Amino acid sequence: MAITDDIHATGVPDTPVEVLTDLLDKALKADDLSGAKAILQKAQAVCAGLDPYLESISSPPNQVIENLIQRTTEHDWTQAHEQKKTMFLMKREACAGSLEGSFLKALTQLSGARVVVEVGMFTGTTTLAIASALPENGKVYALELDPYLRDFAAPAFKEAGLQDRIEVLVGPAAESLKKLAARGVTADIAFLDADKPGYLGYYNQIMDSQTIVPGGFIVVDNALMKGRTYAPGDVKDEAAEAIRKFNEHVRKDERVHTVTVPFRDGVSIVQRRRQAQGAPAADEVQLGFGAQRVLQQLKLNSRVALVTGAGQGIGRAVAHGLGEAGASVAVVDIVIGKAESTAEELRAKGIRSIAIKADVTSKKDCEMMVETTIAQLGGLHIAVNNAGINRNSAGEDTSEKDWNDTFAVNTTGVFLSCQAEAKHMLKQGYGKIINTGSMASIFVPHPQKQATYNASKAAVVQLTKSLGTEWAKEGINVNCISPGYLNTALIQENPDLKPLLNTWLAGIPSGRLAELPDLQAAYVFMASDASSYMVGHNLVIDGGCTLW
Template sequence: MQNCTDTALESIHLYFQKITDLCNKNADFPEELHTCLQTASAIISKLIHFPGKVESEDIKYPGTICRDIYQEMAEVIEHTGNTIYKMLLQLTGAKHILYLPDCSSSSVLSSLGVLIPEHSRIVVGISDLHEKEVTQGSLWKESIDMRIGSTTDVLKELVASGEQFDMVFIDATEQNLINYYNLIISSNMLKMNGVICLQRKTSQMNSSNENETVARKITDVINADPGMEQISKKISWTMYRESVQLCKREWTNYSGGMQKGISNDAVFSGYNRCCILDRLRLDGKVAYVTGGGQGIGRAFSHALGEAGAKIAVIDIALEKAKTVALELELKGIKSVAMAADVSKEEDVQRIVDNIVANWGRIDIACNNAGINMNSASEDTTLEEWDRTFNVNLRGLFMCCQAAGRVMLSQGYGKIINTASMASLIVPHPQKQLAYNTSKAGVVKLTQTLGTEWIDRGVRVNCISPGIVDTPLIHTDALKPLVQCWMNDIPAGRLAQVTDLQAAVVFLASEASDYMTGHNLVIEGGQSLW
């Protein structure tokens, strides 16, 4: 509960403001008295907003206090407002925003122009061309869609074009507010789980009974709407000169929709109330990628990191792993580089132990490291065979086992192994007996673990890429084979590492929880010919 002294100070401050406003309207009012009133008002403001910061110098030299206090308050208010709106946008994930209040008299629009996430868009209703020219100069032009005209005309234009928004800002004291609200809701302009943000300036809140009546009426309308979260449950806050109230559209409560045959099920409202794109997110997950220093492993590291996971980049060449980890850090992705030879049991156990020690768990194990040593079958040595299997199959098994033990203890985890199209067909004209056989083993290992562990929360799947355009392809030994491969691929091109990124995110996410032991083939149709 607010302290009585604070309430009294606020009341006195409001009276001083009103007296000062009256002074400004009277040219004959003594300047000295006007200055005294303004100074007293500033001191009270500082007592309210900065308790304990009023010093004797403020009273002894009142001539500068107004400028100093208001400057300090402006900086704090701007920072606080920006932080709150940034948090609001992050929490709601709003990408498409409609802003209707008078932007010329509020700092919110400029804040949104700076703070809205990349690839987001804000549509703004502007009353005249001059205001548009003034406002546009300080905002991201590519993010702001200025619409000139009255609020009613702007809304009708947006309805006609079928626009939908994640968040709508409205002036809570606008006289036609209820009409605007009804038009937004009836035209389905606000998306499911979309948020309406009602803004009221402090000056508006205290300026007239008429504004209070408008605010009460819109509250009653929202409370009576079964499709909106009750206003009594709203999120609200008050900043200096501005009060904000949020209400959320809950279509699951919309009885009218249910009467029209709309089922309130997981398809309509989303599994666990999450849309499909949200279910692909990996926020808070911990992942590692072996062979992450180049090629497919590098692409997997970036994809999993962009989806929200922390990434341990593991490679036999530490410098390559460090380079990829640096790339991730530059993109704001938490990462670490580790050196390991996955054919060595002690290296595999070390990286798993280190990841758990640093991040507490392993949610995603991307076992991608592999080698290929081309030779005719009659010329394949046992050394070549053993080296290939030690990395491609034995090493992959050790990674699955070590990470799997952690995941089984957690009760959840995703293991994604890199197999190959060579597990399905015999690619030609290259000769690679050891490689083909090892990758067929990866598929069968994946299927076996996938069936054994799914009822304990661990899913094991693999990806079988076709021939991928990596630096290895451009070596003198393989260049002559490229055209032959192209003739075998219905897509008419080699795979790019980016062709594989969506697959690894899907298999790592909860969206694939019912999939296990699957070999996801991405080869442009080559295995069909």
């Protein structure tokens, strides 16, 4: 078929396939054999170089996967089958290889997947690639018919340290899918790479059982089946015919949106629609706040955040959390070296960040940190007022200086920060202010004596409520987060506090101290559109400590 305007708008070959088609068309029309051969050599170079080039410009897999690929290609599968170790005669060319594994790893990361179902594992090269992209509590369920392949792959899973993220279900895939559905497993991604005549059944089973979440993906391998799906030969090809019917079925399925890319042997990316075509008009519950899906509401892209006391502890953790959610972050601390250290950590993760030295007890500094943030990062949408100090002492022994210093940072500093931040946010009609309180605002932590700290944090909570009501109609949400006991160096290394640890743990229903990551998502929630109707709220995260 010649290149025409029907293939490309300009009529000029553009993609490698169009270039190849054009060359072959010219070869067919060549007047002499030598001319045709020269053109065919160019066509051969385009074909032969495509896959190697794609692999050369893609990030390589880790060494464990490379070793597993080598073991797979060198293994004597004929002998294994003759010895009745395998149920079928496996072919080494069925190994997905590094490029396909890298593709699936990237898709897993891009989608933020936590659960993946893989129908057809073979020796587990793609299983490993997917598992390496999952969080620690993620899981890939690999469905494999042959127990020999499970045992073949197991050492590599263990060597990679990913065995806890992988569960291999041995048996017919349809039965394994039923088991997963009965267990309530729902996946972000399902990958089909098994027997081709079974694709349609697996697809319908996954869709009908709601195994794939709304917005999730079904990734289908071999969608082009060596070109035989669209350019069938004279010999009947059962697998190609099955894939052709499968492709037609999926294309007509109004529950999904699909696109096929000519990557290796063709990959179809099928996304489950959140609302089927032809369904009744969606209301705000179906569409979400501002027509955003729930997880989209938590994204902070194009937002600028300022975090005080971000050189260490809670502030540092919050800066990382907001940055990972998409925000640019101004790291504010009274010690510039600590601020720069956190900002550098963020920049190393690809997060836009600056460091600012500021003393929150100074009105001038609070105004400066806001002005600097706006000047260097382009705005201010989120402010976390977290800077604080704690000097434990008995009430009768507390000096006037300790009282004044504590309130200057913990309470006045929060007020001055809120004031400077709100002056900008009121003008733009939008803002999220989050103050860090403490469970000490609700009950009296003991046996340590810290009346000054407790009172300063109680004032922060009441200040949050007051400012929240004043600015709510102006588009500014002011809220507070009150953490419980945190497992930080302050506790572990302080000789006065460490002996109190067992007493604290005895009063915490969860039986443990909070870790800094326990707080991050809460700050992201408060900073996002998902919390737009929360005003003056004090969110307590204490493992249940204040309940006893």
